[in-house]
Amino acid sequence: MARILLIEDDAPVAEALRHLLLSGGHDVTLAPNGRPAIRLHQEAPFDLIVSDIIMPEMEGIETIRALRCIGEAVPIIAISGGANFGPTYLLNLASAFGCSATFEKPVHREPFLAKIEELLAASRN
Amino acid sequence: MSIEVDGLTAKLIDAMPLMVVVTRKEDGQILYANQRAANLVRETGGVPISNFSRDYFVRPAERDAAVEALKLAGTLDHYEAEVVSADGSPVAVCGFAGMLEHDGEELIVAGFADTRRQDMVAQYRQLAYRLEALRRIAAGVAHQLSNALVPVMTFSELARSGRPTKEALDDYLARIAAGADRCVQLINDIREFSRVRGSEIQRIDLATAVDHCQSVLANILPQQIRLDCRLCGEALPILADPRLLEDVIIGTVLNAGDEIGRRPGRIEITTGRMPPRGRPECAAITITIASRSGPGQEASPRFQGAGQGAATGHHGIAIETSCDIVREMMGCIEVTHTASHSMIELRFPLQLSDLDRT
Numbered sequence: 001m002a003r004i005l006l007i008e009d010d011a012p013v014a015e016a017l018r019h020l021l022l023s024g025g026h027d028v029t030l031a032p033n034g035r036p037a038i039r040l041h042q043e044a045p046f047d048l049i050v051s052d053i054i055m056p057e058m059e060g061i062e063t064i065r066a067l068r069c070i071g072e073a074v075p076i077i078a079i080s081g082g083a084n085f086g087p088t089y090l091l092n093l094a095s096a097f098g099c100s101a102t103f104e105k106p107v108h109r110e111p112f113l114a115k116i117e118e119l120l121a122a123s124r125n
Numbered sequence: 126m127s128i129e130v131d132g133l134t135a136k137l138i139d140a141m142p143l144m145v146v147v148t149r150k151e152d153g154q155i156l157y158a159n160q161r162a163a164n165l166v167r168e169t170g171g172v173p174i175s176n177f178s179r180d181y182f183v184r185p186a187e188r189d190a191a192v193e194a195l196k197l198a199g200t201l202d203h204y205e206a207e208v209v210s211a212d213g214s215p216v217a218v219c220g221f222a223g224m225l226e227h228d229g230e231e232l233i234v235a236g237f238a239d240t241r242r243q244d245m246v247a248q249y250r251q252l253a254y255r256l257e258a259l260r261r262i263a264a265g266v267a268h269q270l271s272n273a274l275v276p277v278m279t280f281s282e283l284a285r286s287g288r289p290t291k292e293a294l295d296d297y298l299a300r301i302a303a304g305a306d307r308c309v310q311l312i313n314d315i316r317e318f319s320r321v322r323g324s325e326i327q328r329i330d331l332a333t334a335v336d337h338c339q340s341v342l343a344n345i346l347p348q349q350i351r352l353d354c355r356l357c358g359e360a361l362p363i364l365a366d367p368r369l370l371e372d373v374i375i376g377t378v379l380n381a382g383d384e385i386g387r388r389p390g391r392i393e394i395t396t397g398r399m400p401p402r403g404r405p406e407c408a409a410i411t412i413t414i415a416s417r418s419g420p421g422q423e424a425s426p427r428f429q430g431a432g433q434g435a436a437t438g439h440h441g442i443a444i445e446t447s448c449d450i451v452r453e454m455m456g457c458i459e460v461t462h463t464a465s466h467s468m469i470e471l472r473f474p475l476q477l478s479d480l481d482r483t
Binding site: 105 | 279
């Protein structure tokens with residue numbers, strides 16, 4: 001079991017992903033955007049972070065950048081509707097700023113949980 | 126008589142992206158033309174052209190007006206005209222002109238560019254903006270739809286995996302149904318957005334409608350275009366769909382602004398009653414367009430109002446569409462040109478009640 005921080009502003013989506021992660025046997029904490037998420041992570045570091053990209057107040061890319069800037073090596077999975085806003089594909093941008101994996105929404109349970117296990121195993125080694 | 130230009134000067138002038146001609150003011154005889162200008166004016170249908178006389182202009186009066194303006198001001202900026210090209214087709218040109226004296230003769234030095242290329246670039250740019258707007262709408266829809274589908278997919282997968290209890294299964298189904306409802310709501314919103322609304326004609330005050338448009342127009346017209354609104358103090362009741370009427374007013378003024386282009390200009394909107402002239406008494410919006418062609422000079426931008434997607438790259442709805450909309454409201458649109466400005470008049474029958482008449 002791992003402690004996972006889920007950053008998602010859309011309540012029904014957050015609830016669905018929380019159930020999905022719980023079904024994988026993980027302990028899940030919710031944050032509505034990057035700002036409280038960073039504070040929560042600094043207070044008690046999580047094993048893995050799942051972050052949406054488009055959110056109010058502090059969006060996903062900014063959150064990933066901020067976490068990497070303060071030297072956090074925690075695995076981060078970025079999830080998004082998968083569209084381009086402007087010329088840049090947002091999930092590619094998230095990768096460029098240091099997220100560990102990306103998924104387009106809606107995510108499939110099995111590959112999503114498998115990727116989480118893989119990242120957790122890699123960070124433990 | 127011709128003007129000799131030394132080699133270096135000729136090279137410099139030919140390197141400019143402008144057509145340059147020096148003509149005799151009196152008859153338009155070309156005394157000098159750089160290579161670009163020569164290519165444009167050398168011949169028409171095999172007949173050599175040696176002058177830039179009024180016959181060479183699609184609208185000969187334009188040369189007369191330009192010469193008059195030059196006499197008064199000495200220079201002419203942002204001068205626009207249509208001339209006949211080598212293949213006989215009209216070419217829109219834009220440029221500047223100045224007067225000088227040489228060997229006791231009055232000459233006109235003019236530099237101008239073929240604006241067809243600029244129009245083409247403007248068209249491509251507008252198309253690119255539209256595609257970008259469509260991409261953004263598509264991205265927004267994808268984002269909303271993917272979020273709506275997350276609970277549907279996640280809880281259906283959870284329902285199929287393992288052996289959920291009946292309570293858990295009921296909870297999953299309720300969440301799937303909520304997700305599906307959200308998808309339906311999204312589709313309804315898209316449908317509503319895409320629907321062309323029928324007109325809702327009602328009794329409205331024309332001056333109030335123009336007043337509403339005024340603040341929008343002040344924000345979207347380019348800075349070099351001055352917008353003056355003179356609304357009559359009295360109520361002008363007409364039968365119209367307020368939203369469609371605003372579309373027509375804003376679209377027409379936007380097109381007028383596009384006609385003026387990057388030059389300084391002025392658009393004046395006035396409202397008032399029109400005398401009956403054998404027809405029912407009308408309320409009218411008059412949109413007057415004038416652009417500055419030189420110090421103290423105003424020239425008509427020849428309003429065409431071709432509208433969105435047309436070759437002129439206008440932003441507003443086409444004048445034909447506006448005419449159809451206004452006709453539905455029992456009104457009409459008339460476009461007139463004078464020497465100094467274009468005028469678009471939107472007329473609607475006044476809907477005076479007995480109370481208004483007293």
